[in-house]
Amino acid sequence: MINVRQLSKTYETPGEDIRVLDHLDLTLAAGETAAIIGPSGCGKSTLLNLLGALDRPTSGTITIGDQDISTFTEEQAAAFRNHSLGFIFQQQHLLPQLNVLENVLVPRLAGDWQEPAADTEKRALQLLENVGLSDRINHLPWQLSGGEKLRTAVARALINRPKLILADEPTGSLDPASTDTIADLLLTLNRDHGVTLIVVTHNAALAQRMGKTFELRNGKLF
Ligand SMILES: Nc1ncnc2c1ncn2[C@@H]1O[C@H](COP(=O)(O)OP(=O)(O)O)[C@@H](O)[C@H]1O
Ligand SMILES: [Mg+2]
Structure with missing residues (x-):
């Protein structure tokens, strides 16, 4: 599924x-x-962004499925993200002028989305029910709590039925109960649909629920 070889990333900054x-x-x-842990600034988000084709490596290869995503053009990267990947960010990047349901449907706005609109909407409503937001679908992001925003972002990340979910400190600001809800949902997707899961987290309880834990240290995983 995922094969990363000799991956290096150097940020060029003045100085x-x-x-x-x-x-x-x-x-x-x-x-x-898998959980990826490590102190702030060690490169966890950098790694996740590379795995999600949001950034390009300085050198090395990243193969996901049968695709070498490190050689993608912008267009290929966008299609890959839209169709194969669920990305849950630290900041949820919800669109402020769209309500919860519309935010979940945003990936559908890409021109090459194949599924009929009514079917996607039905799935969006089901996902929102799964994350406990059925009574919030008409709310705008500013009307939501932090946990509700995150759960909206999780539903959005799942609308394209991803084979791979990348989550960057998804439960950073959540209370333990909400953290458990998110973890349950992600692990259910893993168990029932074989979705591969990579979660960057500071939360030891969340890390423990993943099959493997890697520590990012000195630019490598241990
Ligand atoms: N776009 C960038 N330009 C320059 N330096 C960056 C950039 N993004 C991240 N860094 C630096 O790279 C290091 C790793 O950052 P990051 O991957 O965000 O760490 P983490 O997610 O583990 O906290 C940090 O020292 C950070 O300052
Ligand atoms: Mg980070």
Whole structure:
């Protein structure tokens, strides 16, 4: 499923270059779950952004399924993100002028979405029920609590039935009960649909629920 080889990422900044990832390797089979832990600034978001084709490596290869995503054009990367990937960010990036249901449907706005609109909407409503937001579908983001915003973002990340979910500190600001709800949902998707899961987290309880835990240190995973 995921095969990362000799992945390096250096940010070029005025003054000095920052080498964040240094010949990092990672192999995960389809359907595995993994936590990535490590101190702030060690490169966890950098790694996740590379896995999600949001950024380009300095060197090395990232194969996901049978695609080498490190060589993608902008267009290919956008299609990959829209069709194959669920990305849950630290900041949820909900669109402020759209309500909860519309935010979940945003990925559908891409021109090449195949499913009929009514079917996508039906699934969106089901996902919102799964995350406990059935009574919030008409709310705007500013009317939601932090946990509700996150659950909206989780539903949005699942609307394209991703084979891979990347989550960057998804439960950072949540209370333990909400953290459990999110973890339950992600692990249910893993169990029932074989979705591969990579979760960056500071939360030891969440990390423990993943099949594997990697520590990012000195630009490599241990
Ligand atoms: N776009 C960027 N330009 C320059 N430096 C960056 C950029 N993004 C991240 N960094 C630096 O790379 C290091 C790793 O950042 P990040 O991947 O966000 O760490 P983490 O998610 O583990 O906290 C940090 O030192 C950060 O300052
Ligand atoms: Mg980060």
